[in-house]
Amino acid sequence: MSNFLNQRSRATLVSSFFLFLILLGCILWPWFCAALIWQKSTINYPIISLSNHTRMKIPAIIHQTWRDENTIPSNWQQASNTCRSLHPNYEYRFWTDAAGRRLIEKEFPCLLSTYDSYPYDIQRADVIRLIVLYVFGGIYLDLDVICLKPLDQLREYEFILPKTMPAGLSNDVIIAQPKHPFLLQLLNNLPKANRNYLTKYATVMFSTGPMYITHEASNYVNHSSIDVLSQDLYGKYTHNSTRSLFKHLKASSWHGNDAALVKWIYRRRIILLLLLAVSVASALALIYLEVISGSSAEANKEKAKDSSNTAGERVGAGIDYVKDKCEEAGHAASKEVNKQKAIH
Known part of the structure; x- marks a missing residue:
């Protein structure tokens, strides 16, 4: 449950960060254009x-x-x-x-x-x-x-x-x-x-x-x-x-x-562009970490599943072994009883 919540929190964080970048770009883009136009003027x-x-x-x-x-x-x-x-x-x-x-x-x-x-x-x-x-x-x-x-x-x-x-x-x-x-x-x-x-x-x-x-x-x-x-x-x-x-x-x-x-x-266009570039790089890093984290979680889940299956197989094999031994002991006991009856 906690892993699910952590994954959901990371996904929410990444989505919010991307929405922030989109909003920031929409707000700043006209003003960058304005600054360039006024520079030309x-x-x-x-x-x-x-x-x-x-x-x-x-x-x-x-x-x-x-x-x-x-x-x-x-x-x-x-x-x-x-x-x-x-x-x-x-x-x-x-x-x-x-x-x-x-x-x-x-x-x-x-x-x-x-x-x-x-x-x-x-x-x-x-x-x-x-x-x-x-x-x-x-x-x-x-x-x-x-x-x-x-x-x-x-x-x-x-x-x-x-x-x-x-x-x-x-x-x-x-x-x-x-x-x-x-x-x-x-x-x-x-x-x-x-x-x-x-x-x-x-x-x-x-x-x-x-x-x-x-x-x-x-x-x-x-x-x-x-x-x-x-x-x-x-x-x-x-x-x-x-x-x-x-x-x-x-x-x-x-x-x-x-x-x-x-x-x-x-x-301050250079600083603002650098900040925007860093923000984009951070967002991509978060996405990469999210993908890696998701892949690791899936791999661990498959590994746990395989381990569970292996343990189940071992338990099943143990039960079969005990069952076989019990049957052998039962057959041996039956033979001994029949032998005693024959002597008498």
């Missing part, structure tokens, strides 16, 4: 410099999006008003989820099934900003972005993305001319990136968010047409900079924390 994109604008390539349109017009948080509405007041001659377009979907249905019907399949609203918001910029061009701003200065000087570039921390590109501010080929690449590759990465954060980041943007930018052939808004102009990670064009309410500050985790994993 250190490509030296052109950093914009502010100068007197001469030729405007970007239309004077500000785009913003939210699920509807009635549920915008008041502080976000105030942030939006700062951008509108600094650009009185700009066209302002506010896109609800319903309006964005109609635009996709009209301009990119092939993306409609992908758009509808997204489990999170933020994914649809990420796609809407790409669609409106591809169709109309202009300046897209998240609602939690406060404008500190006019953005006219940025309109002489073709495509601008901000540099985020600790690495990579963000999508809360995008400035683009209409029909830019990088926007087309982003839209065309959305179906391939539409996967579930176990957690909401990873799923959003890899399928439509900054990680998706960074990955596509790293693979984009014409890097020179993508300009990067430096961190001092971006203003998200600088304080009291006189050069900042924006101030951020940081409604998505979770991005920075998780990005730091990705960077931490990348810096």
Whole structure:
């Protein structure tokens, strides 16, 4: 009974350990990919410099999006008003989820099934900003972005993305001319990136968010047409900079924390891979020991069975021997009795 319990305990231990390895691999795999992608994003994109604008390539349109017009948080509405007041001659377009979907249905019907399949609203918001910029061009701003200065000087570039921390590109501010080929690449590759990465954060980041943007930018052939808004102009990670064009309410500050985790994993990737290798080796060793232990137990069982059979045969032989001797003694006694009777 104790041997059975020991074998069962070992089997449970091995199974639990393998389940742990599978779970660990599923959790770490997206972040290893993220770390590698962000490492690639250190490509030296052109950093914009502010100068007197001469030729405007970007239309004077500000785009913003939210699920509807009635549920915008008041502080976000105030942030939006700062951008509108600094650009009185700009066209302002506010896109609800319903309006964005109609635009996709009209301009990119092939993306409609992908758009509808997204489990999170933020994914649809990420796609809407790409669609409106591809169709109309202009300046897209998240609602939690406060404008500190006019953005006219940025309109002489073709495509601008901000540099985020600790690495990579963000999508809360995008400035683009209409029909830019990088926007087309982003839209065309959305179906391939539409996967579930176990957690909401990873799923959003890899399928439509900054990680998706960074990955596509790293693979984009014409890097020179993508300009990067430096961190001092971006203003998200600088304080009291006189050069900042924006101030951020940081409604998505979770991005920075998780990005730091990705960077931490990348810096320790060798150690983590070694730990994973040791864990796999340990699991294989446990399986080997379990197999050897099982084989030994089976062999001992067969040996005990053979010994039992041998002992049984010996006992049977002894009984037969005694029986034969008893019969011989009985025959001898009968002969002696008959002999005595004959004498008398």
